[in-house]
Amino acid sequence: xxxxxxxxxxxxxxxxxxxxxxxxxxxxxxxxxxxxxxxxxxxxxxxxxxxxxxxxxxxxxxxxxxxxxxxxxxxxxxxxxxxxxxxxxxxxxxxxxxxxxxxxxxxxxxxxxxxxxxxxxxxxxxxxxxxxxxxxxxxxxxxxxxxxxxxxxxxxxxxxxxxxxxxxxxxxxxxxxxxxxxxxxxxxxxxxxxxxxxxxxxxxxxxxxxxxxxxxxxxxxxxxxxxxxxxxxxxxxxxxxxxxxxxxxxxxxxxxxxxxxxxxxxxxxxxxxxxxxxxxxxxxxxxxxxxxxxxxxxxxxxxxxxxxxxxxxxxxxxxxxxxxxxxxxxxxxxxxxxxxxxxxxxxxxxxxxxxxxxxxxxxxxxxxxxxxxxxxxxxxxxxxxxxxxxxxxxxxxxxxxxxxxxxxxxxxxxxxxxxxxxxxxxxxxxxxxxxxxxxxxxxxxxxxxxxxxxxxxxxxxxxxxxxxxxxxxxxxxxxxxxxxxxxxxxxxxxxxxxxxxxxxxxxxxxxxxxxxxxxxxxxxxxxxxxxxxxxxxxxxxxxxxxxxxxxxxxxxxxxxxxxxxxxxxxxxxxxxxxxxxxxxxxxxxxxxxxxxxxxxxxxxxxxxxxxxxxxxxxxxxxxxxxxxxxxxxxxxxxxxxxxxxxxxxxxxxxxxxxxxxxxxxxxxxxxxxxxxxxxxxxxxxxxxxxxxxxxxxxxxxxxxxxxxxxxxxxxxxxxxxxxxxxxxxxxxxxxxxxxxxxxxxxxxxxxxxxxxxxxxxxxxxxxxxxxxxxxxxxxxxxxxxxxx
Numbered sequence: 174x175x176x177x178x179x180x181x182x183x184x185x186x187x188x189x190x191x192x193x194x195x196x197x198x199x200x201x202x203x204x205x206x207x208x209x210x211x212x213x214x215x216x217x218x219x220x221x222x223x224x225x226x227x228x229x230x231x232x233x234x235x236x237x238x239x240x241x242x243x244x245x246x247x248x249x250x251x252x253x254x255x256x257x258x259x260x261x262x263x264x265x266x267x268x269x270x271x272x273x274x275x276x277x278x279x280x281x282x283x284x285x286x287x288x289x290x291x292x293x294x295x296x297x298x299x300x301x302x303x304x305x306x307x308x309x310x311x312x313x314x315x316x317x318x319x320x321x322x323x324x325x326x327x328x329x330x331x332x333x334x335x336x337x338x339x340x341x342x343x344x345x346x347x348x349x350x351x352x353x354x355x356x357x358x359x360x361x362x363x364x365x366x367x368x369x370x371x372x373x374x375x376x377x378x379x380x381x382x383x384x385x386x387x388x389x390x391x392x393x394x395x396x397x398x399x400x401x402x403x404x405x406x407x408x409x410x411x412x413x414x415x416x417x418x419x420x421x422x423x424x425x426x427x428x429x430x431x432x433x434x435x436x437x438x439x440x441x442x443x444x445x446x447x448x449x450x451x452x453x454x455x456x457x458x459x460x461x462x463x464x465x466x467x468x469x470x471x472x473x474x475x476x477x478x479x480x481x482x483x484x485x486x487x488x489x490x491x492x493x494x495x496x497x498x499x500x501x502x503x504x505x506x507x508x509x510x511x512x513x514x515x516x517x518x519x520x521x522x523x524x525x526x527x528x529x530x531x532x533x534x535x536x537x538x539x540x541x542x543x544x545x546x547x548x549x550x551x552x553x554x555x556x557x558x559x560x561x562x563x564x565x566x567x568x569x570x571x572x573x574x575x576x577x578x579x580x581x582x583x584x585x586x587x588x589x590x591x592x593x594x595x596x597x598x599x600x601x602x603x604x605x606x607x608x609x610x611x612x613x614x615x616x617x618x619x620x621x622x623x624x625x626x627x628x629x630x631x632x633x634x635x636x637x638x639x640x641x642x643x644x645x646x647x648x649x650x651x652x653x654x655x656x657x658x659x660x661x662x663x664x665x666x667x668x669x670x671x672x673x674x675x676x677x678x679x680x681x682x683x684x685x686x687x688x689x690x691x692x693x694x695x696x697x698x699x700x701x702x703x704x705x706x707x708x709x710x711x712x713x714x715x716x717x718x719x720x721x722x723x724x725x726x727x728x729x730x731x732x733x734x735x736x737x738x739x740x741x742x743x744x745x746x747x748x749x750x751x752x753x754x755x756x757x758x759x760x761x762x763x764x765x766x767x768x769x770x771x772x773x774x775x776x777x778x779x780x781x782x783x784x785x786x787x788x789x790x791x792x793x794x795x796x797x798x799x800x801x802x803x804x805x806x807x808x809x810x811x812x813x814x815x816x817x818x819x820x821x822x823x824x825x826x827x828x829x830x831x832x833x834x835x836x837x838x839x840x841x842x843x844x845x846x847x848x849x850x851x852x853x854x855x856x857x858x859x860x861x862x863x864x865x866x867x868x869x870x871x872x873x874x875x876x877x878x879x880x881x882x883x884x885x886x887x888x889x890x891x892x893x894x895x896x897x898x899x900x901x902x903x904x905x906x907x908x909x910x911x912x913x914x915x916x917x918x919x920x921x922x923x924x925x926x927x928x929x930x931x932x933x934x935x936x937x938x939x940x941x942x943x944x945x946x947x948x949x950x951x952x953x954x955x956x957x958x959x960x961x
Contacts, residue, residue: 207858209840226664273464273471276700278544279413280318281467282503284474285420285537288442288510288520290608297514307507314500317619317869321648326622329629334790336551337402337618338558341623342758342789347633348385351390351758352689353563374767375635380631395628400564400681401674402621403555408614408673410552411593414545416607419598421541421782424534426524434602441598448542449591452549455573455580463543470540473533478505481524485512517860553583561756561789563688564681566938597669604665612659614670619652631808680934687931690961692726698959699730702774709776714745720805725909728753728784731773734909737955748899749773750808752785761788770811779895781808797947803905816889886957912958927961 187664291306331339345351385391419441425432478501484492485508493504508517509524516523525533559565572688574580601607623645630641705712724923725732739745749774769784783804915927 193806201775204317225743230828251497263371266711268326270468271492272462273467276461277471278467278540278547279417280538281470281474282417282420282544284500284506285521285541286604286608287417287503288506289420289518290605292510292517292520293605297510297517300511303507303510303514307503310503312498312561313908316651321619321623324643326626328628329357329634332760337621337625338397338562338564338789339554339760340622340629341399342558342760343560344385344625344632345394345758346527348382350385350395351562352392352396369761377638378407378632378635385632395788396564396685397678397682397818398621398624400559400678400685402618402625403559403564403681404674404677405614405617405621406555407552407677407747409611409618410548410590411597411673412607412614413548414445414448414590414672415441415594415597415601416611417541417544417603417606418448419604420521423519423604423948424530424537427522427536428530438598442536442595444542445591445594445598448545449549449587449594452587453571453573453582453584455582463546465544466536466539469509470536473536474500474502477525477529477533478502481505481509482527485509485655549587552590553581553586556583556586557581558789559681561787562758563756564685566680566684567933569939588690593673601666609662609666610669612655612662613667614674615672616652616656616659617670617674620649620656623649623652657746675729679930683786683930684934687913687927687935687961690927690960691911694913694959694961695725695732696730697734699727700733700736702731705731705774705778708739710775710779712739712745712778714739715743716747718898719746719905720748720801720899720902720904721925722751722752722804722904723907723909724752726753726755727751728755731850733911734911734955734957735907738958739910741955742953746905747779748896749778749903750804751780751782753782753784755784756789757786757789757834760785760790762791766892768807770808772815776892779892781811783808797904797906801900805896805900809896812889812896813893904951906952908952908954910954910956912956914960916960 208433287310288306292302295302297303327335329340329343331343348697356485385395419437422437422440422444426434426437433448482501482505493501504518510520513523521537522530522534556568557570560567560570562804568583568585572580572583573582594639597607597610627641627645628642630636631638661667663671710716723735723738725731725734732946735749735751769782771782771784773780773782912925913931915924919927
């Protein structure tokens with residue numbers, strides 16, 4: 174499958190100013206020039222060239238192309254935002270039915286253990302105790318899952334994606350709160366970005382945005398809040414399988430003689446091992462059975478609940494008349510408890526008619542597995558999102574489906590979750606203490622989501638201040654009450670999620686902290702363009718045919734590791750491409766908006782930069798052959814576009830050119846960093862291009878055909894032939910093996926974190942984006958130490 178890639182090249186002539194700040198970039202004939210980048214600088218900032226204006230035109234019909242950075246994703250429906258027509262009512266209902274297993278699996282298995290754990294250490298003295306517990310359950314379900322999540326939180330989605338990191342990425346788009354400073358103005362032209370800045374009338378939203386962007390401690394607090402919520406979700410992925418499977422299997426204790434605690438633990442561990450062992454096959458094949466199985470399970474819960482309500486003459490029947498059709502399973506158990514208060518420890522299976530025990534037991538076990546599967550998949554998704562946003566070490570991710578982009582499997586996390594689940598089951602040996610731990614994890618996630626949604630209300634939705642404050646006041650108060658209750662169980666198993674959360678929080682924050690320091694070090698040490706111009710087109714060495722692909726994290730400037738290659742290698746390739754794979758805070762980046770191409774240095778240097786932008790749910794496949802072929806095709810197209818645009822600018826009449834350049838000088842820079850609109854990418858948003866095309870068709874006269882015939886341009890033909898010769902000579906992957914060390918003047922804690930903890934994570938994580946399936950003979954590595 175091929176997609177259309179549309180690029181527009183621009184030849185920019187920017188008048189340099191003596192007041193430009195450090196670290197800026199200047200564009201000279203389409204070349205990116207860094208004004209200040211020690212230690213490679215040969216002198217102060219100098220004016221390279223003066224020019225006028227910036228003219229962009231849509232030139233030719235775009236040909237068919239495929240994405241050289243994303244091969245597998247093209248086979249996955251919806252991977253690049255290519256949405257089908259609006260679904261019909263029946264299709265929507267069918268989709269809603271299919272989501273039963275994922276959305277309601279966790280809540281559907283809660284009747285297995287709620288009442289038994291509530292009354293595990295409390296004796297039922299009267300029917301009032303049962304009614305009190307039932308009231309708490311019913312009103313909690315109505316207030317938290319229904320009122321909070323269904324009607325409010327689900328609206329705070331990131332283009333359909335939910336979760337703590339999805340909310341964080343949404344906030345990152347509206348305020349520059351990401352600690353990794355690699356955001357470009359060009360990112361705002363991604364169609365899925367949908368940036369709508371607060372209006373000037375809403376001073377409150379502007380003040381919040383300004384405070385978040387300019388106060389580093391607020392950015393840190395926001396990041397820690399997000400990481401804490403994500404850590405709690407991962408901890409949930411450990412506790413949910415343990416408590417669900419043990420609760421389902423516990424029904425055998427009263428049914429099979431001699432089936433004691435030891436047998437319960439062993440049976441639960443066997444089921445958990447089987448559950449985690451099949452994760453590598455993915456859930457796409459068995460996922461179709463989730464919804465029917467959960468539907469049958471819910472039907473069984475309701476039927477059993479109605480049976481107990483009908484056969485009971487308890488006051489719970491009056492309570493049912495008040496709440497109508499709210500969860501009959503809990504009400505049926507409450508009715509049974511009213512008549513049999515001594516059966517609290519096995520309330521669910523005791524309330525099941527004897528003749529239906531085994532069918533219900535099988536359904537309960539299946540429902541527990543489905544609920545566990547949903548949380549395991551959620552853990553995988555959280556890890557992938559955190560990796561994309563630079564908050565988790567790189568791990569191997571396996572995409573288990575070619576049709577559904579969300580079906581992923583992370584082997585390391587899968588086996589870690591399995592081992593932790595086995596240890597939890599073997600250590601606690603009952604669901605009571607696990608339920609105490611489970612409660613703290615759930616309440617922690619709810620408090621984090623309340624905080625983030627409140628920020629979304631104030632910053633993005635621009636909700637009325639009174640209504641925005643009512644949300645945390647109402648739901649936050651309830652959640653804090655629950656938190657105070659579950660914290661009293663810390664010594665009875667409640668410490669477990671805190672240990673899990675602390676462990677993952679330390680890993681994620683350490684990785685993010687070290688990555689930010691490394692990036693800042695690369696920015697400080699990038700090579701000055703003055704130095705490159707002094708070297709000349711030969712780069713001070715011998716240029717041999719071939720394409721060198723140098724991977725780095727910089728979105729601007731030439732990385733210092735390139736200087737190491739110039740020093741260490743006896744020759745350098747005739748064509749150099751600096752490749753930066755960057756994740757932006759959106760779920761997916763459409764394929765035709767993936768690339769940002771730039772020329773680095775004058776034409777005779779044959780050096781380019783390619784920034785490949787990915788969303789945190791985008792799929793990438795390591796296929797270096799397709800990567801190399803399609804990268805060259807995209808680069809050829811870029812060169813032709815550039816030549817066409819240069820020819821278009823050269824053909825403009827002199828008076829009109831002077832008038833445009835005069836207007837450009839009078840308007841001045843647009844964004845306060847001396848660059849203005851020149852940060853607009855070569856590959857524009859298609860809607861913006863169409864608007865420019867309409868305006869250009871009205872104002873620009875038709876050009877002769879000879880002007881558009883760029884095939885006759887000798888410089889273009891020479892560059893294309895040079896690129897073909899380099900391609901035929903082969904590709905070499907230039908990789909810098911960096912070691913990050915804290916400076917000697919750093920504090921002891923920083924040295925400990927960077928030199929040991931972060932260093933350990935870097936040594937044991939998966940290689941960077943360049944470690945594709947490339948023959949070792951095509952890889953050249955140099956060592957480099959970053960002092961942070």
